[in-house]
Amino acid sequence: MSKIACFVEKYNFTDPREEGALQNFKLAAENQGQEFHFLFREDISDVAKYDSVFIRATTDPLNTAYVVSKTAWELGLKVIDDPESITICGNKIHQYALFEKYNVPYIPTFFLNKDELHHKKISDIFDTLGKPVVIKAPYTSFSRYVEKAACETSFRDVAKRFFKKSDVLAIQKFTPTSFDWRVGVLNNDVLYVCKYMIPKGKWKHGAKLRGKPTVIWGRTVSMKKQEIPARLREVALKACSVVGKGLYGVDIKEVDGDYVVVEVNDNPSIYAGYEDSMDHDIYQRIISYLSE
Amino acid sequence: MTVLVVSNIDLTNNLQVMKPATFLDSTIKEATLNINNEYRYLKTGYYVSMHAEILGNYVIPSCENIIDSSRTPILLLRAAKAGISTLPFVVTDSVKKITVEFGFPVILFAVNPFIYDGYKVANNKSALYRAMKSLGMNYKFAVCAQPIKGELFAVKTFLGKTTTDIDCQLQEIAEKVYKIFKIPLCKLHIQKTSDKAYLCGLQPLSKEELSEEDLQIISKEVSLISEQGEHFGV
Numbered sequence: 001m002s003k004i005a006c007f008v009e010k011y012n013f014t015d016p017r018e019e020g021a022l023q024n025f026k027l028a029a030e031n032q033g034q035e036f037h038f039l040f041r042e043d044i045s046d047v048a049k050y051d052s053v054f055i056r057a058t059t060d061p062l063n064t065a066y067v068v069s070k071t072a073w074e075l076g077l078k079v080i081d082d083p084e085s086i087t088i089c090g091n092k093i094h095q096y097a098l099f100e101k102y103n104v105p106y107i108p109t110f111f112l113n114k115d116e117l118h119h120k121k122i123s124d125i126f127d128t129l130g131k132p133v134v135i136k137a138p139y140t141s142f143s144r145y146v147e148k149a150a151c152e153t154s155f156r157d158v159a160k161r162f163f164k165k166s167d168v169l170a171i172q173k174f175t176p177t178s179f180d181w182r183v184g185v186l187n188n189d190v191l192y193v194c195k196y197m198i199p200k201g202k203w204k205h206g207a208k209l210r211g212k213p214t215v216i217w218g219r220t221v222s223m224k225k226q227e228i229p230a231r232l233r234e235v236a237l238k239a240c241s242v243v244g245k246g247l248y249g250v251d252i253k254e255v256d257g258d259y260v261v262v263e264v265n266d267n268p269s270i271y272a273g274y275e276d277s278m279d280h281d282i283y284q285r286i287i288s289y290l291s292e
Numbered sequence: 293m294t295v296l297v298v299s300n301i302d303l304t305n306n307l308q309v310m311k312p313a314t315f316l317d318s319t320i321k322e323a324t325l326n327i328n329n330e331y332r333y334l335k336t337g338y339y340v341s342m343h344a345e346i347l348g349n350y351v352i353p354s355c356e357n358i359i360d361s362s363r364t365p366i367l368l369l370r371a372a373k374a375g376i377s378t379l380p381f382v383v384t385d386s387v388k389k390i391t392v393e394f395g396f397p398v399i400l401f402a403v404n405p406f407i408y409d410g411y412k413v414a415n416n417k418s419a420l421y422r423a424m425k426s427l428g429m430n431y432k433f434a435v436c437a438q439p440i441k442g443e444l445f446a447v448k449t450f451l452g453k454t455t456t457d458i459d460c461q462l463q464e465i466a467e468k469v470y471k472i473f474k475i476p477l478c479k480l481h482i483q484k485t486s487d488k489a490y491l492c493g494l495q496p497l498s499k500e501e502l503s504e505e506d507l508q509i510i511s512k513e514v515s516l517i518s519e520q521g522e523h524f525g526v
Contacts, residue, residue, distance in 0.1 A: 041434050042386050061333055061359045062405035064434050067383060070366045074373065087359060091334070094355075097346040114336070115313055138334065166334040168316075 002291040004029055005039040005050040007068045009057040020272030021283075022056065028283035034291050039068075047071050052078040052290040059086045059267045060139065066090075078290055081266040085244040089266035093138045093168050098242045099261065105235060106261040107253065108173040114163050122152050125171055134172040137162040141265070143206030143215070148174060176203050179218070181252040181259070183228070183236035184268060184275060184282065187245050187289055190233055192279045194222035196251070220274040235259040247286060295518045296320055296349075298340050299327035301477075301502070304511040307518065312336045316343050323524050324351040325517055327476050327510065330496030331358045332408055350524060353474045361473040361494045362408065364401040364436040368491065374472045376465060377490045379483070381438045385428055387420055394439040399483075400424070401493050404433035409495050411481065413440065438492055442485035448497060448506060451476050451513040455505060461489040469494065477502075477510065 006025060013019045022038070029036035039046065039053070041064055047053060053072040059065040059081050066086050072079040081089075088094050099106040110125055125133060132150035135158045140146050145162060149155040162169050178198055184191035196205040197218035206215045236250045239261045249268025252259050269275065276282050297307060298315045310318075312328070316339060324344040328337030331353060338358055344351035353361075360366040365383050372378045382393055383403060390398055397415045400423050402408075412423035427435045447454055447462050452470030454463050462482055469480060469491060479501070481493035502510075517524070 042384055042389060044383055044434075060405060062363075064383065064403060066359070067363055067365050067403060070360065070363070071369060074366075074369055083356075087355060091342075093339070094342055094346075097342070101346055113313060113316055167336045168334075168339050 001033055001035060002051040003035040003037070003049065004287070004290050005037055005047060005053045007039045007044070007053060007055045007057055007065065009041060009064075012056050015271070017271035017273060018269075021270045021276070024272060024276070024283045025054070025287065029287045029291075032284065032287055032291065034287060036287075044068055044071070047077070048075055050077060054080050054286070054290055055267060058141065060090045060141075061087055065267075078292070080247045080286070080290065082244060082246050085246045085248070085266045088243045089248070089264060091138045092136060092140060092170055092263055093166075095243070095264060096170060099239065102238075102242045104239045104242060104261055105259065106239075107175060110171040112159065112169045112171050114167045117156065117159055117163070119152065122155055125155075126152075129171065129173045132174045134174050135159055135162065136170040136172060138166050138168065138170065140263075143204045146204060148203065174203070175253055175255060175260075177253050177255070179221075180205060180262060181232060181236075181250075181254065182220075182268075182275075183232065183250045183252065184270075185236060185240045185248045185250060186285060188237060188241065190225050190228060190236065191247070191282050191285060192222065192275050193225050193228045193232075194220050194275055194278075196220055220271075222275060222278045224278045232259050235261060239264050247289075293524065294322055295524060296322040296324045297327060297514055297518050298324060298344075299514075300336065301327060301329060301499070301507070301510070303327070303514060304508060307511060307515055312340050315340055319347060321347055321349060324349045325476070325514065326351060326353065327514060329477055329499050329502065331362075331475060331478075332496055333359060333362065352476060352524070357473045357475065361475050361478070362496075364403065364493050367473070367494055368436075368438075370472060371469065371491050374468070376468050376472075377488055379438045379441060379490050379492070381436055383434050383436050385424065385431055385434045387417070387424055390420060390424075390437045391417065394437065396420075397440040398437050399440050399444070399481075399492060400427055401436045402427040402433070403436050404429060411493060413444075440483065441490070442483045442488075444492070445482045445484060447480045447482055448501065449475075449478055449480055450506065450510045451517070453509055453513055455509065459484070459489075465489055465491055 026036045057065045070083040132148045137145035147158045179195040182196045199218045240248045249265045251262040297309045299309045326340045331337040368378045400412045414420035414423045449466040452467045483490045
């Protein structure tokens with residue numbers, strides 16, 4: 001029997017669909033005869049008592065989740081998300097540089113350094129990528145810190161804000177589609193497939209209503225993983241292979257009949273009745289992987 | 293073997309040095325020594341190492357070491373594993389946990405995406421509450437706490453070397469920390485009791501903290517490395 005710690009923060013239990021998924025993990029573990037405990041921030045010194053760690057709290061190289069991940073790794077435990085995956089997925093600049101190096105088809109992207117924010121560079125970018133462009137801070141998650149700019153003024157405005165935290169930004173071709181493919185991948189194999197629909201009149205999965213702070217999310221339409229188009233599967237697995245062997249959610253756009261990667265996310269959302277609605281075995285497979 | 297030196301600091305003795313921005317636009321494949329007063333995550337010092345790694349270059353410091361050394365709990369864990377003396381620590385947002393484990397005084401380092409410099413010392417409960425509130429950004433984040441057993445020292449370290457007037461126990465810790473994490477320029481926080489020295493934290497330096505003498509030590513060490521390939525295992 002193996003002991004699994006699931007690192008969570010209080011906010012992981014605020015949405016009943018996420019809480020439902022967490023309970024499904026616990027149930028799946030117990031059905032397999034494994035112990036499964038939620039590990040909160042105040043108990044992270046107990047990590048050493050477990051055989052593996054499954055992180056559900058938001059990951060970033062600078063927050064507590066990284067400390068938990070790296071501590072577990074140093075102690076020789078199996079861990080999702082492992083520290084290297086957090087490092088590569090937590091910084092999209094790092095990730096796109098790897099895509100470039102290993103020929104992963106990804107959305108056309110420029111890197112912009114802090115000292116390059118001048119008229120000529122911005123015009124060059126607009127000339128190459130067209131208008132508008134998407135400006136992405138490397139630490140983006142849940143559709144945040146990704147904004148559109150159609151003129152130099154708004155480009156400068158967004159870039160200046162994002163440059164406060166990062167000295168390099170990603171500038172991408174604006175590629176509106178009615179949905180993004182979301183492919184769940186575990187250990188180089190497809191775990192689930194769904195479409196994250198873009199809310200009507202918006203251009204990203206999580207979008208703000210004009211003048212309101214609340215974020216609206218597009219629907220999640222899931223499909224059986226056996227029905228995944230072969231090329232989509234190939235692109236998703238290739239993108240993950242440059243990151244690692246853990247659990248990922250790959251966002252992919254379908255453009256002119258081919259597929260381009262938007263990004264690979266570690267710590268992908270799993271909500272009961274959403275990502276799992278066609279492939280119910282995702283809980284068992286993740287637990288089996290952790291207790292192998 | 294040639295070593296490419298990338299630096300945001302003006303070094304003396306006619307060293308061939310490339311500016312970070314130039315390097316980031318290049319595809320030079322050479323062992324890379326990244327000299328920067330700060331290696332903060334997402335700042336230029338970090339991106340230089342990242343770019344070198346993507347190019348397949350051996351680079352000092354590595355991205356992994358940059359991130360780990362700035363996360364106090366990981367710094368202490370890996371340092372202790374390698375035989376450096378450290379004190380016990382907890383990562384928590386609970387005042388009670390710290391008082392039960394250590395009592396007073398305690399030293400606290402932030403573990404969050406925003407605070408990268410400084411620490412707080414608490415001698416009593418109300419000071420501890422205040423410190424947790426500020427370093428935890430209103431209790432939103434955890435902090436890393438260690439007991440205080442001796443006197444605290446901040447030691448500037450340059451490629452494992454310190455300024456000459458420094459106690460040999462502190463110098464020894466600086467060398468060992470450099471061997472593990474290879475952070476060329478940093479400030480170490482060390483506690484010293486009557487018989488022992490303990491590593492407490494590692495933080496970036498500001499350019500203003502670098503004196504003329506410091507720059508000479510850095511330049512000398514950098515030229516040794518770039519001529520001899522030392523530190524690169526050659």
